[in-house]
Amino acid sequence: MSVRELPVPDHAFVGTVLLCCPSGHSLVDGCYPLRRDRGRPEPFPTRHWLRCPNVSGAIARLEYAGGVRRIEALIAADPDLRARVHADHRTYAAERWSALTPADRDWVTSAGLAPALRETGIGGIRDPDRVKCLHLHWAHHLVTGGSAIGEQIDELADTPIICAR
Numbered sequence: 580m581s582v583r584e585l586p587v588p589d590h591a592f593v594g595t596v597l598l599c600c601p602s603g604h605s606l607v608d609g610c611y612p613l614r615r616d617r618g619r620p621e622p623f624p625t626r627h628w629l630r631c632p633n634v635s636g637a638i639a640r641l642e643y644a645g646g647v648r649r650i651e652a653l654i655a656a657d658p659d660l661r662a663r664v665h666a667d668h669r670t671y672a673a674e675r676w677s678a679l680t681p682a683d684r685d686w687v688t689s690a691g692l693a694p695a696l697r698e699t700g701i702g703g704i705r706d707p708d709r710v711k712c713l714h715l716h717w718a719h720h721l722v723t724g725g726s727a728i729g730e731q732i733d734e735l736a737d738t739p740i741i742c743a744r
């Protein structure tokens with residue numbers, strides 16, 4: 580996947596800049612857990628969106644090189660890593676739920692949509708042993724100051740994953 584083909588969300592609901600690159604552009608944006616730009620509100624389980632094209636490109640190269648499968652194999656083989664990954668998923672889900680306003684929590688619950696925000700992990704993943712996408716994990720790693728999967732991504736990279744021209 581080239582940088583051009585990376586999924587770009589509707590910026591009407593992404594746009595809280597959480598981290599900037601040294602050059603000044605957004606590195607990670609924060610996302611509210613509910614999007615309202617398409618009529619009926621929908622759960623949006625991804626909390627952090629990697630925006631820097633240089634960092635996203637470096638992460639995409641790791642994906643091309645099989646990074647998702649390699650980290651899934653490490654999680655399958657290492658119970659300690661698996662436990663840390665599962666704990667990260669639970670923390671993320673709890674933070675996501677607490678980020679909703681009380682009124683939105685009530686609405687999500689009454690609409691029967693709470694499981695999408697309470698019972699899924701980082702980026703909305705349902706199987707905590709799967710990795711899905713390295714971009715969302717790297718964004719989470721940067722914002723939280725360290726995640727179990729982020730550390731594995733860092734180890735896969737030959738060079739630091741930074742915004743470099």
Ligand SMILES: [Zn+2]
Nearest residue numbers: 600631633742
């Ligand atoms: Zn950048």
